[in-house]
Amino acid sequence: MAPKRRAPPPLNFVRSFEAAARHLSFTRAAEDLGYTQAAVSTHIRGLEAHLGQRLFRRNARSLDLTEVGEALLPTLRQALRQIDGAAEAIAKSARERSVVLSCPISLAEGWLPPVLAGFRAAHPGVEVLVQATIWDRDETDPADVVISVRRDDEVPPDCRLLLREDLMLVCAPSVAARVTGPEAALALPQIRVAGRQEYFAIFAAAHGLEDAPPAEVMRTNSSNVSLELAAAGLGVTLAVKTLARPYLARGALVAPFAESWPCPWGYYLSTPARRLSAPARALLACLEAAAE
Numbered sequence: 265m266a267p268k269r270r271a272p273p274p275l276n277f278v279r280s281f282e283a284a285a286r287h288l289s290f291t292r293a294a295e296d297l298g299y300t301q302a303a304v305s306t307h308i309r310g311l312e313a314h315l316g317q318r319l320f321r322r323n324a325r326s327l328d329l330t331e332v333g334e335a336l337l338p339t340l341r342q343a344l345r346q347i348d349g350a351a352e353a354i355a356k357s358a359r360e361r362s363v364v365l366s367c368p369i370s371l372a373e374g375w376l377p378p379v380l381a382g383f384r385a386a387h388p389g390v391e392v393l394v395q396a397t398i399w400d401r402d403e404t405d406p407a408d409v410v411i412s413v414r415r416d417d418e419v420p421p422d423c424r425l426l427l428r429e430d431l432m433l434v435c436a437p438s439v440a441a442r443v444t445g446p447e448a449a450l451a452l453p454q455i456r457v458a459g460r461q462e463y464f465a466i467f468a469a470a471h472g473l474e475d476a477p478p479a480e481v482m483r484t485n486s487s488n489v490s491l492e493l494a495a496a497g498l499g500v501t502l503a504v505k506t507l508a509r510p511y512l513a514r515g516a517l518v519a520p521f522a523e524s525w526p527c528p529w530g531y532y533l534s535t536p537a538r539r540l541s542a543p544a545r546a547l548l549a550c551l552e553a554a555a556e
Contacts, residue, residue, distance in 0.1 A: 281336075365392060429506060449467075466527075480499070491503055
């Protein structure tokens with residue numbers, strides 16, 4: 265019967281030894297690896313116990329490698345480089361087959377699906393992960409491509425315009441008969457989106473009705489919810505054309521006024537990563553082509 269093979273030392277023991285040997289300091293090795301000094305010291309003692317050999321001479325104010333430590337170091341460094349290289353190759357392969365898109369949920373539910381259908385047809389081997397956001401995205405979430413909603417006068421320098429929008433007033437067909445003009449529209453219950461209260465002010469100003477008496481108001485934090493509430497006949501809402509278009513197409517909503525009004529908010533693109541993978545570049549091009 266063959267003797268049982270001895271288990272190799274834990275990898276963190278090896279990394280702590282290499283870092284301590286490189287810096288000749290447990291403290292600097294700990295800072296390099298993100299460990300505590302006590303953890304590095306424990307790892308090295310564990311490696312020494314595993315090997316049955318001392319690897320360092322611990323002097324009062326200095327640290328030196330023993331002959332065994334000096335002999336072991338080149339081999340372990342080469343092994344770590346091979347491990348790191350293999351891990352990076354696997355990670356790179358995964359990145360080249362996937363892309364993460366952060367997108368406002370309002371756009372992800374209507375405009376985005378047919379765009380992604382076209383992207384998938386052109387790139388069948390690429391997996392797209394869509395992270396839907398309501399307000400600002402969590403900066404800690406990884407995303408290759410980010411679509412965000414920005415006021416036109418508050419656009420960060422790393423963003424570029426994807427979709428410029430116009431506003432339109434919409435309501436359910438059953439409510440449309442009561443919209444006999446702008447003043448009548450403002451008198452109906454208003455469905456407002458939090459953070460976009462100025463939409464109704466824009467509509468009122470366009471018709472010289474800034475002093476119109478206040479109407480009943482219903483609020484939501486989602487543009488799509490405002491459209492659903494309007495489709496249920498609960499009032500009128502002002503929405504950007506991109507989001508309202510699917511509701512108009514299926515007859516759930518109608519637009520009593522033929523005109524539209526410039527929206528001070530738009531959809532903008534950014535790419536947090538300095539270097540984009542091939543799938544991320546392809547998705548970016550697909551989004552920009554769909555927006556033209």
